[in-house]
Amino acid sequence: xxxxxxxxxxxxxxxxxxxxxxxxxxxxxxxxxxxxxxxxxxxxxxxxxxxxxxxxxxxxxxxxxxxxxxxxxxxxxxxxxxxxxxxxxxxxxxxxxxxxxxxxxxxxxxxxxxxxxxxxxxxxxxxxxxxxxxxxxxxxxxxxxxxxxxxxxxx
Amino acid sequence: xxxxxxxxxxxxxxxxxxxxxxxxxxxxxxxxxxxxxxxxxxxxxxxxxxxxxxxxxxxxxxxxxxxxxxxxxxxxxxxxxxxxxxxxxxxxxxxxxxxxxxxxxxxxxxxxxxxxxxxxxxxxxxxxxxxxxxxxxxxxxxxxxxxxxxxxxxxxxxxxxxxxxxxxxxxxxxxxxxxxxxxxxxxxxxxxxxxxxxxxxxxxxxxxxxxxxxxxxxxxxxxxxxxxxxxxxxxxxxxxxxxxxxxxxxxxxxxxxxxxxxxxxxxxxxxxxxxxxxxxxxxxxxxxxxxxxxxxxxxxxxxxxxxxxxxxxxxxxxxxxxxxxxxxxxxxxxxxxxxxxxxxxxxxxxxxxxxxxxxxxxxxxxxxxxxxxxxxxxxxxxxxxxxx
Ligand SMILES: [Zn+2]
Numbered sequence: 378x379x380x381x382x383x384x385x386x387x388x389x390x391x392x393x394x395x396x397x398x399x400x401x402x403x404x405x406x407x408x409x410x411x412x413x414x415x416x417x418x419x420x421x422x423x424x425x426x427x428x429x430x431x432x433x434x435x436x437x438x439x440x441x442x443x444x445x446x447x448x449x450x451x452x453x454x455x456x457x458x459x460x461x462x463x464x465x466x467x468x469x470x471x472x473x474x475x476x477x478x479x480x481x482x483x484x485x486x487x488x489x490x491x492x493x494x495x496x497x498x499x500x501x502x503x504x505x506x507x508x509x510x511x512x513x514x515x516x517x518x519x520x521x522x523x524x525x526x527x528x529x530x531x532x
Numbered sequence: 533x534x535x536x537x538x539x540x541x542x543x544x545x546x547x548x549x550x551x552x553x554x555x556x557x558x559x560x561x562x563x564x565x566x567x568x569x570x571x572x573x574x575x576x577x578x579x580x581x582x583x584x585x586x587x588x589x590x591x592x593x594x595x596x597x598x599x600x601x602x603x604x605x606x607x608x609x610x611x612x613x614x615x616x617x618x619x620x621x622x623x624x625x626x627x628x629x630x631x632x633x634x635x636x637x638x639x640x641x642x643x644x645x646x647x648x649x650x651x652x653x654x655x656x657x658x659x660x661x662x663x664x665x666x667x668x669x670x671x672x673x674x675x676x677x678x679x680x681x682x683x684x685x686x687x688x689x690x691x692x693x694x695x696x697x698x699x700x701x702x703x704x705x706x707x708x709x710x711x712x713x714x715x716x717x718x719x720x721x722x723x724x725x726x727x728x729x730x731x732x733x734x735x736x737x738x739x740x741x742x743x744x745x746x747x748x749x750x751x752x753x754x755x756x757x758x759x760x761x762x763x764x765x766x767x768x769x770x771x772x773x774x775x776x777x778x779x780x781x782x783x784x785x786x787x788x789x790x791x792x793x794x795x796x797x798x799x800x801x802x803x804x805x806x807x808x809x810x811x812x813x814x815x816x817x818x819x820x821x822x823x824x825x826x827x828x829x830x831x832x833x834x835x836x837x838x839x840x841x842x843x844x845x846x847x848x849x850x851x852x853x854x855x856x857x858x859x860x861x862x863x864x865x866x867x868x869x870x871x872x873x874x875x876x877x878x879x880x881x882x883x884x885x886x887x888x889x890x891x892x893x894x895x896x897x898x899x900x901x902x903x904x905x906x907x908x909x910x911x912x913x914x915x916x917x918x919x920x
Binding site for chain 1: 551552588591651653654657662663664665667668669670671673674677678679681682685731732733734778779780781782783
């Protein structure tokens with residue numbers, strides 16, 4: 378028997394999950410339904426975090442204060458994705474971006490869209506590091522991160 | 533630092549697409565090679581440490597059960613450690629901790645992956661949180677590209693200059709892999725090949741990105757007394773550092789990258805290294821992406837922030853340069869993820885003991901090895917020396 382004849386067997390594992398959001402993240406998604414982007418402010422270091430956290434990752438203090446942040450922000454970095462990945466919800470091509478919303482102290486990961494994404498060279502002319510973008514809301518709210526449909530460049 | 537610890541043997545499989553063996557047999561291949569290199573048998577081993585990527589990678593959970601026989605772990609204490617890409621360094625650290633504590637005399641450390649059997653990027657996607665960021669993940673390329681773009685923007689590195697330096701890194705890693713009989717990708721590439729390769733996530737192209745490999749690596753750690761008794765040329769562990777960051781991408785500054793910077797700083801302090809560029813003879817960085825390799829140069833103090841492309845273009849990190857990096861061809865040419873960080877350690881051990889064959893850096897006495905894991909979250913560094 379030659380090496381090429383050794384057999385390969387197909388396999389698959391499928392596991393359903395039920396994941397608890399907990400209080401802080403449940404409330405965050407409730408606010409999204411009202412088209413508000415809310416962060417949590419740390420009483421100790423005063424940082425405003427989006428996504429919010431039940432406790433400050435650096436101070437280890439509970440974070441009780443909700444603060445509304447702006448729906449506009451600055452693109453800190455971005456990537457043009459034109460390769461399909463397993464179980465990807467968003468159709469390619471799309472743009473993943475790290476956005477610093479005004480009034481927050483962290484980069485928020487979402488997508489930049491609302492422009493013609495088919496031609497990369499034209500995308501580069503529109504989407505810039507340091508450029509400003511603003512949130513566009515989904516009409517139907519499902520209680521997930523795509524309740525913000527996308528961020529679009531501010532003209 | 534605990535008691536002195538040495539590496540007395542290393543073993544690697546031939547890496548690549550290894551459909552000729554089942555997964556446990558692949559592990560056995562590396563373990564047998566390491567035992568032979570150390571001149572010991574299974575009886576001499578007091579404990580075994582295993583590391584791999586998450587179970588989704590090959591669809592078998594908790595592989596220290598699956599590999600018990602292949603690692604010679606029957607009747608011995610076994611532990612498994614996972615830190616994603618930095619796993620290989622983390623398990624090396626565990627081997628060190630175990631022997632340095634005095635609780636074991638000889639410890640076998642094994643890292644492995646068989647990436648051809650699953651979907652590596654799908655597995656990486658499950659490392660992202662399920663509620664906020666996973667939706668926008670584009671595997672490892674997406675994250676590393678975002679980081680590289682941020683770094684170039686922060687330090688005002690012109691796109692063409694970054695492109696040129698990254699291409700040079702790809703060419704020299706591919707050249708180096710030609711000298712490494714274990715490497716997965718062994719083909720020469722030109723600057724034009726790299727610059728014209730298919731775009732993966734702009735500006736990152738196919739030849740800026742590592743392959744998905746099958747492979748295993750095993751390393752034998754021993755106490756000072758045993759190392760001196762049974763090993764002619766031990767590689768001594770001079771220092772080690774590990775740092776983690778916050779989980780959510782965007783919360784910490786990846787252009788400066790605290791975890792990489794501080795992990796190296798801690799290892800340098802233990803090893804008495806003040807000027808890494810002068811004192812180190814060779815470095816085996818974890819470089820799955822050409823652009824990211826430059827960020828590591830800066831974090832590890834090889835050059836000032838924002839100047840890595842200048843150093844690369846001057847040839848500082850090439851074979852024969854001021855500080856040769858990845859003479860093995862690096863992660864860029866071979867990436868069986870759970871094994872990769874341990875391969876860096878094994879390659880550093882080969883270098884400081886003069887056993888690296890065609891990829892030997894002449895007279896290397898002090899070497900850095902490194903790995904990075906998660907969504908740019910963890911970094912680990914281990915320094916090896918030829919003298920205790
Ligand atoms: Zn705080």
